[in-house]
Amino acid sequence: MISIDIYSRIPIYQQVIDGIKSEVMLGWLKEGEQITSIRELSVEVGINPNTVSKAYLELERQGILAVATGKGYFVAPDAARRIRDSVIAEEKVRFLSAAEKLLQSGICREELEDWIRKIHCISP
Amino acid sequence: MISIDIYSRIPIYQQVIDGIKSEVMLGWLKEGEQITSIRELSVEVGINPNTVSKAYLELERQGILAVATGKGYFVAPDAARRIRDSVIAEEKVRFLSAAEKLLQSGICREELEDWIRKIHCISP
Amino acid sequence: MISIDIYSRIPIYQQVIDGIKSEVMLGWLKEGEQITSIRELSVEVGINPNTVSKAYLELERQGILAVATGKGYFVAPDAARRIRDSVIAEEKVRFLSAAEKLLQSGICREELEDWIRKIHCISP
Amino acid sequence: MISIDIYSRIPIYQQVIDGIKSEVMLGWLKEGEQITSIRELSVEVGINPNTVSKAYLELERQGILAVATGKGYFVAPDAARRIRDSVIAEEKVRFLSAAEKLLQSGICREELEDWIRKIHCISP
DNA sequence: GTGGTCTAGACCACA
DNA sequence: GTGGTCTAGACCACA
Numbered sequence: 001m002i003s004i005d006i007y008s009r010i011p012i013y014q015q016v017i018d019g020i021k022s023e024v025m026l027g028w029l030k031e032g033e034q035i036t037s038i039r040e041l042s043v044e045v046g047i048n049p050n051t052v053s054k055a056y057l058e059l060e061r062q063g064i065l066a067v068a069t070g071k072g073y074f075v076a077p078d079a080a081r082r083i084r085d086s087v088i089a090e091e092k093v094r095f096l097s098a099a100e101k102l103l104q105s106g107i108c109r110e111e112l113e114d115w116i117r118k119i120h121c122i123s124p
Numbered sequence: 125m126i127s128i129d130i131y132s133r134i135p136i137y138q139q140v141i142d143g144i145k146s147e148v149m150l151g152w153l154k155e156g157e158q159i160t161s162i163r164e165l166s167v168e169v170g171i172n173p174n175t176v177s178k179a180y181l182e183l184e185r186q187g188i189l190a191v192a193t194g195k196g197y198f199v200a201p202d203a204a205r206r207i208r209d210s211v212i213a214e215e216k217v218r219f220l221s222a223a224e225k226l227l228q229s230g231i232c233r234e235e236l237e238d239w240i241r242k243i244h245c246i247s248p
Numbered sequence: 249m250i251s252i253d254i255y256s257r258i259p260i261y262q263q264v265i266d267g268i269k270s271e272v273m274l275g276w277l278k279e280g281e282q283i284t285s286i287r288e289l290s291v292e293v294g295i296n297p298n299t300v301s302k303a304y305l306e307l308e309r310q311g312i313l314a315v316a317t318g319k320g321y322f323v324a325p326d327a328a329r330r331i332r333d334s335v336i337a338e339e340k341v342r343f344l345s346a347a348e349k350l351l352q353s354g355i356c357r358e359e360l361e362d363w364i365r366k367i368h369c370i371s372p
Numbered sequence: 373m374i375s376i377d378i379y380s381r382i383p384i385y386q387q388v389i390d391g392i393k394s395e396v397m398l399g400w401l402k403e404g405e406q407i408t409s410i411r412e413l414s415v416e417v418g419i420n421p422n423t424v425s426k427a428y429l430e431l432e433r434q435g436i437l438a439v440a441t442g443k444g445y446f447v448a449p450d451a452a453r454r455i456r457d458s459v460i461a462e463e464k465v466r467f468l469s470a471a472e473k474l475l476q477s478g479i480c481r482e483e484l485e486d487w488i489r490k491i492h493c494i495s496p
Numbered sequence: 497g498t499g500g501t502c503t504a505g506a507c508c509a510c511a
Numbered sequence: 512g513t514g515g516t517c518t519a520g521a522c523c524a525c526a
Contacts, residue, residue, distance in 0.1 A: 011510060013511085051510080054510090095223060095236070101211060101215045109240055112240050174519090192526090193524085197498090299502060302501090305514095316511090317510055320512090340474065346466040347467060348491055350459075350463050357489065361485050363468060378526095
C-alpha cells in the first residue's frame, strides 16, 4: 500500500513512482507480476487517475514497468536491478555533495564516518 | 558577482539567496557591510527588482540581512554563523538519508567511508 | 467575506491575513477545510491575485494554512490554537507596554482595573 | 542623549520625536529651555539633518516645541502637560484594544488585573 | 537615493 | 482547475 501526503512539496505522481519502486526493491512486487490498475490504485489511495497514469508512464519510460495493451501494467524483467542502479547513481551524487558541504562547514571526516557507523539499517 | 541561470529549475530568487549566502560564507561580504541595493543588483544580473526584493526579504527573515529604512540592506551581525548552522543542519539530513539508501542498496559502510576520504576539499 | 479598506495604512495583504485569522477564530473556517482559491478571492474582494498569494504564503509560513499542489489551500490542523497563542503573546506585550506608560503618566492602578471591568465583551 | 536604532521598523524621525518627548516628560528638558540645534543633534546621533528637521517640525505642529527665527527651537510652555495628555489618550486606546483581544482569547479579567499589579514602575 | 506595496498580465508545473 | 514565479511599471514613505 502506497502512502500519499497531499501536503508534501513532492508531487503526488512522484510519490507514486517512489512507492512502486520501494515495493519492487522490498520484493513485495515480483518481476513479471501484474500491478494494480490505474483506476484501482487511484481509488485505493484517493487520487486522480491521471496522476497515477502519469506515474506509470514515467515508470514505463524508465524500463521498470511494461505495458500489455488491454491487459495492464507488469513489473519489467530486470526492474529491481534497474532501480538499484539508478538509486545508487542518484544517492551517490547526493551523498558526495552533502559530504563536501559539511566538510566545508568545518565538520571533520571522522565525524562523518561516525554518523555512518551509527546508521541502523537492514540490508534487503 | 552573483551568477544566475535563467534556465535552471531552481527559482531565480533562490539562486540570489544562495549567492548572497555564499558570498558571506566566503568572506566576500563582511558582517555589518551594506550590500548592493535591490535596483542595482537587478540591473547587474539582469533580473526584475521584485525578484531581488523577494530574495532579500527572505534573507532578512532568516536573520542574515538587516534593513535600514531609506538606507538599504546590511549583512546582519552573526550572519556567517547562522548560515553555517543551517547548512550543517540541512546537509546532515541529506547526508544521512543518502547514506541509508546506499546501505539499503547493498553498498557497504567501508565503501562510503572510502568515498569520503577521496573528497578533495579545502576547509576554510 | 473579507472586507478590505484600500485607503487604510495597513497593507492589503495584511488585511487579508487578519481577515482569514478572524474567520478561523470565529469558527467560520474549520480546520481541514479548503479555503477560497487565490483567483476567486482576488475577484471577490477586488484585489490582485499576487496580493492574495502573498497573504496565503505568509499564513502557510505561520502554520495556519497548508497547500496541496494543484488543489489549493486548506486550514491547517491546529490553526485555531496557533492563532490564539500568537494573539495572546502579541497583545500581552501591547497591554503591558500601554499599562506601564499610563502608570508613568499618573493614571493609578485602580483606574486601569476599572477600565478593564467596564469592557463589554462576549468570550467565545 | 537620544538613542536611535537604524534597523528598527519605527522611522528614525519618529524615534527622535519620542526621544524628545521622553526627555521633557522626565524633566531633563525644562519648559522654555532651548534645545540642541538641528545640525548639532544630527551630528551627535549620526543621522541626516533633514530627518531631525522633520521631527522638530512635527513637534512644533503638536505645540511641544516653539521656534524663534534665527535663534532655534525651545520647549514650549505647557509642553509637559500636552505630552502627558496625548500619551494618556493614545495609550488608553491601545490598552483597551489589547485588553479586549485578550479577553476574547480566553484570558480572564482577574489575570489582566494580576499582570497590572506586577508592573514595577516609578511614577515621575 | 533606499525599500515596500500593488497592479496587470504571462507562463509554468501539477491534479 | 490549482498555486508559484517572473516581468514591467506605478506610487508611496523614508533618509
